[in-house]
Amino acid sequence: MSRFAKRQKLQAGNAPHQTSMSYLGPRFPMFPCTIIATIATNGLGFSDSKSNYFLIKPSMKKSTAASKSPFTAKLFAFLGELKENNNREWFAENKPRYESDVLLPAMEFVTQMQSKLEKHSRYLLASPKRVGGSIMRVYRDTRFSKDKIPYKTNVGIHFRHSIGSDVHAPGLYLHLEPKACFAAAGIWMPPTEPLTAIRQSIMDTTADWNKVLKNKKFAARFKLDGDSLKTAPRGTDPNHPAIVDLRRKNFAGITPLSEHDILRSDLIDFISDIFQDAKPLMKFLCDSLQLPY
Secondary structure (H helix, E strand, O other): OOOOOOOOOOOOOOOOEEOOOOEOOOOOOOOOEEEOOEEEOOEEEOOOOOOOOEOEEEOOOOOOOOOOOOOOHHHHHHHHHHHHOOOHHHHHHHHHHHHHHHHHHHHHHHHHHHHHHHHHOOOEOOOOOOOOOOEOOOEOOOOOOOOOOOEOOOEEEEEEEOOOOOOOOOEEEEEEOOOOEEEEEEEOOOOHHHHHHHHHHHHHOHHHHHHHHHOHHHHHHOEEEOOEOOOOOOOOOOOOOOHHHHOEOOEEEEEEEOHHHHHOOOHHHHHHHHHHHOHHHHHHHHHHOOOOO
C-alpha cells in the first residue's frame, strides 16, 4: 500500500463520490497541503467531518520564483563612483554602501558556491569571511608603490587550493569591475620553484599538456593569458615543441564576462559551469606541483 491510498474509480453520473483515503484522526493544521476528500466530474472538492480529515496530500508543485544573483547593478555603480572618488573621506562616507552593495553580496556568492565547489574538488576553499577568506581586501597595499590610491576599484573573489599557503597556489578566480569582468583558473605569477616545476612537467609530459590545450570545453571557454619571457627559460631547448608555453610566466586561463553575466539569475550555476570547464588545466597544474585535486 502506498503512502496515500489510491483514489477509487469515479462512478457514472455527476454526483460527487468519496475517494478511498487515509484516516488521519482529529483535525490539525497541515499547511502547505492539498486536501481532497471527494471528486466530482466537474472538478475537485473536499469534505470535512466534525472530527476527521481524510486525504492530506503534500503539494508537489515547484516554486516558480526565480533565483537571483547575489549581485545587483548597485555593485558596479559603487565601483564606478569609487574610481572617480578614490580617497579615504569619500569611502568613509559611503562605507555603508560598500557593505550592503559589495561586501555582503560577495559573501553570499561565496556561500552559495561552497556546495558547487565541493563537487568540483574538495580541495578548493570557499570561505565567506569578511577578512582572510575568499574575498580579497578592498584596501590596496601602497607601502612599496608609487601609486598611493588607497582602494581597489574591483572585487576579487579567489577560491584557492586548500594546501597552498597563498594566492600562488592553483585556484579559481572571479573578477568584478565595470566593463572588465572575467573568470580565471590556474596560477598567476608563481614564484620560481612552482613555475619551474610546471615548466618541467610540460617538458616531461608534453602530450598531456597538449590534451589540456585541445580539450574542447576548455579551449572554447578559456585563453591562456599573461606575460612571457622573450627567450627560452635557462636550460630549456629553444626548439622544444611547447616553447611558446614554456616561456610563460603565468599559467592562467581567462574568460571575459559582461556585467549582464554577473547579474543573471542563474549566476551560481553559470560560474560553476565555467569553472568545471577549467578542470583539465587545474588538474595538470596540481599534478605538476604534487598537489591533490
